[in-house]
Amino acid sequence: MSLGGHFWTLAPFVRDSLVPPEVPAFTEWQTTCSDPVIGPVPLSGDLSTEGTSNTLLVIVHGLGGSSTSYYAKRAALAARRAGIHSLRLNLRGADRRGADYYHAGLTDDLVATLESGAFGGYEHILVIAYSLGGNMMLRYLSDRPDPRIRATAAVCAPVDLAAGAHGIDQPHRVAYRRHVLRGLKEIYAGVAARRDVPLPVDDALRIDSIERWDDEVIAPRHGFDNARDYWAKTSACFVLKDVRVPTLFLAEERDPMVLYKDVRLWLDDADNLTRVVTRQGGHVGFPRKVDLGIGTRGTVEDQIIQWMLAPT
Numbered sequence: 001m002s003l004g005g006h007f008w009t010l011a012p013f014v015r016d017s018l019v020p021p022e023v024p025a026f027t028e029w030q031t032t033c034s035d036p037v038i039g040p041v042p043l044s045g046d047l048s049t050e051g052t053s054n055t056l057l058v059i060v061h062g063l064g065g066s067s068t069s070y071y072a073k074r075a076a077l078a079a080r081r082a083g084i085h086s087l088r089l090n091l092r093g094a095d096r097r098g099a100d101y102y103h104a105g106l107t108d109d110l111v112a113t114l115e116s117g118a119f120g121g122y123e124h125i126l127v128i129a130y131s132l133g134g135n136m137m138l139r140y141l142s143d144r145p146d147p148r149i150r151a152t153a154a155v156c157a158p159v160d161l162a163a164g165a166h167g168i169d170q171p172h173r174v175a176y177r178r179h180v181l182r183g184l185k186e187i188y189a190g191v192a193a194r195r196d197v198p199l200p201v202d203d204a205l206r207i208d209s210i211e212r213w214d215d216e217v218i219a220p221r222h223g224f225d226n227a228r229d230y231w232a233k234t235s236a237c238f239v240l241k242d243v244r245v246p247t248l249f250l251a252e253e254r255d256p257m258v259l260y261k262d263v264r265l266w267l268d269d270a271d272n273l274t275r276v277v278t279r280q281g282g283h284v285g286f287p288r289k290v291d292l293g294i295g296t297r298g299t300v301e302d303q304i305i306q307w308m309l310a311p312t
Contacts, residue, residue, distance in 0.1 A: 004254055004280075004282070005252070005253075005254025005255060005256045005281070005282045005283075006256050006282060007282065008254075008280075008281040008282030008283075008285040008286060008287065009176075009255070009256055009257065009282030009283040009284075009285050010282070010285075011285065012070055012071070012074075012285040013070060013285070015070075016070035016073070021070070021073055021074070021077070022077070023046075023048075023073045023076055023077065024048035024050055024076050024077060024079075024080045024086070025048060025050060026046040026047055026048040026076075026088075027046075027047050027049075028044060028045075028046065028047070029044065029045045029046070029047040029087060029116075029118060030042060030043065030044050030045075031043050031112055031113065031116040031118070032112070033092065033108055033109055033111075033112035034108075034112070035100065035108070037221075037223075038100060038195070041092050041099050041100045042092075042097070042099050043089070043090065043091075043092060043099075043109060043112060043113060044067075044090045044095045044097070045067055045087045045088055045089040045090050045113070046067045046068075046076070046087070046088040047085070047086075047087050047088075047118070048076055048079070048080065048085060048086045048087075048088075049085045050080060050085075051083060053083060053084045053085045053122075054121075054122060054123040054124060055084040055085065055122060055123070055124040055125070055126065055150075055309070056084065056085045056086065056087060056119055056122045056124070056125050056126070057075065057076075057079040057084055057085070057086040057087070057125075057126045057127070057128060057305065058086075058087050058089055058110075058113065058114070058125060058126070058127045058128075059072045059075045059076060059079075059086060059087065059088045059089060059127075059128055059129075060089055060091070060110070060127065060128070060129035060130065060133035060134075060136065060137055061088075061089070061090070061091065061094060061130060061131075061133050062130045062131025062132050062133050062134075062156075062284065063104075063131060063132035063133075063180050063183070063184070064179070064180045064181070064182065064183025064184050064187075065094065065130070065131075065133075065183065066090050066094040066095060066096070066183075067088035067089060067090045067094070067095070068088075069130075071130050071155075071284045071285070072088045072130075073088070074299070074301050075088075075128050075301045075305075076088055077301075078298070078299060078301035078302045078304075078305050079305060081298070081302060082302070082305045082306065082309065084126070084305070084309075085122075087113070087119075089109075089113055091106070091109050091133070091136075092106070092109055093187040093190065093191060094187065096186055096187060096190050097190060098190035098191050098192075098193055098194040099191070099194075100191060101184070101187050101188060101191055101217075101218075101221065102136075103218050103222050103230065103234065104132050104135045104136055104139075104161055104230075104234045104235075105135070105136060105139050105230075105233065105234025105235075106136065106222070107136060107139050107140040107143065109136075110127075110136065110137065110140045111140070114146045114148075114149075115146075122148065123148065124148060124150045125146060125148045125149045125150065126149070126150055126151055126152065126153075126305065126308045126309070127149060127152040127153070128152070128153045128155065128301070128304060128305075128308075129152070129153070129154055129155070129157070130155045130156065130157075130284045131155070131156050131157060131158065131257070131258065131283065131284055132157070132158060133157075134154030134155060134156070134157025134158075134159075134236075134249075135154075135157050135158060135159055135161065135234070135235065135236045136236075137152060137154060137157075138154055138157065138159065138236035138239070138240065138243060138247070139234065139236050139239060141242075141243045141244075141245050141247065142236070142239035142240070142242035142243050143242075145245055149245050150245075150246070150308065150309075151245065151246040151247065151248070151307070151308035151309075152245055152246070152247045152248070152308070153247065153248040153249075153250065153304045153307075153308060154247065154248070154249050154250065155250045155284055155300075155304075156250065156251065156252055156255055156257070156258050156283050156284045157236065157249070157258070157263070158258040158262070158263070159235060159236040159237040159240065159263055159266050160235055160237045160262050160263065160266060161230070161231035161234060161235045162228065162231040162232070162235070163259075163262035164210075164258060164259075164262060165210040165211050165214065165227070165231065166211070167257075167258075167259050167262060168180070168210055168257055169209045169210050169211055173256065173257070176256065176257050176283075177208070177209070177210060178208070180210070181207065181208070181210070181213060184213060184217075185204060185205055185207075188201070188204050188217060189201055189204075189205075192204075197217075197221070198216065198217060198220035198221055199216050199217055199220075203216075204216070204217060211227050212227075214227035214230055214231070215227035218230055237263075237266040240266060240269065240270040240272070240273065241269070241270065241271070241272065243270075243272050243273065244272060246274070246308075247272070247273050247274065248273070248274045248276060248294070248304060248307055248308070249267060249270070249273045249274065249275050249276070250276045250277075250278070250292070250300070250304070251263055251264075251267065251275070251276070251277045251278075252277070252278050252279070252280075252281045252282060252283065252286075253277060253278065253279040254279060254281070254282060255281075255282060255283045256282060256283060257283040258283060260277070274294070274307075276292050276293065276294065278290060278292065281300075286299075286300045291303075292304070292307075294307045295307075296310075
């Protein structure tokens with residue numbers, strides 16, 4: 001793994017932490033998702049509606065992230081430059097309010113979001129989803145997506161969850177693993193303060209692998225037998241052939257969190273996706289002047305949005 005991949009994974013995060021970027025003006029959006037086990041679950045997000053537009057960009061964060069993740073802000077800024085509205089979505093629990101916690105195949109959150117009355121007036125919907133959010137979005141697209149969805153993009157998505165978990169659980173990726181788990185544990189502790197959870201909080205806080213987290217936290221809450229059953233039933237790699245919506249899949253050869261070798265095989269069989277593989281960034285982080293080779297200009301998010309808006 002090249003040092004450049006690590007740099008572009010870490011540098012944008014550090015920069016955002018030290019000098020938070022401007023974000024478009026936004027209001028808080030809320031709706032409710034009906035869960036078959038625990039009942040109504042609130043969802044939230046940051047909705048930016050500057051100017052008039054008939055198009056909404058839905059931005060889905062990655063594992064342990066939220067609407068405030070730097071890449072979500074970056075996408076919202078690109079949407080404003082393109083003259084369209086945006087929603088930086090919090091998957092359930094990501095706003096740290098203790099509602100519940102999501103998993104990689106929980107498409108109900110996207111269904112409830114797009115069915116929200118607040119978005120009934122939009123003629124076109126675009127979706128850009130990062131990392132684990134990309135897996136969730138692809139699962140959603142493989143079933144019965146909202147007919148208003150014009151195009152989508154998955155950025156550094158771990159479509160083979162078993163391979164992804166095993167990769168990030170390797171000893172030399174401990175820093176990335178602990179960063180992701182830190183966010184998940186924050187969400188879990190908030191849920192535990194409000195209702196019963198599968199594992200005592202103190203035990204959950206001691207977990208130091210994605211496999212154990214999926215086995216002891218995700219699986220029992222969401223009805224899977226174990227981590228392997230969860231991965232097998234929710235990995236997007238098995239349904240890529242069913243995605244019919246125009247979709248850009250952006251992978252990075254130097255990604256230190258979602259290894260390109262773990263997605264390459266599946267991409268070779270995904271004829272319905274437009275595949276772009278770069279060697280100039282890291283995990284969801286890229287230099288400003290990366291050319292994706294799709295005939296557009298600007299930042300990675302600018303180029304993706306222009307591609308999604310182009311006539312089909």
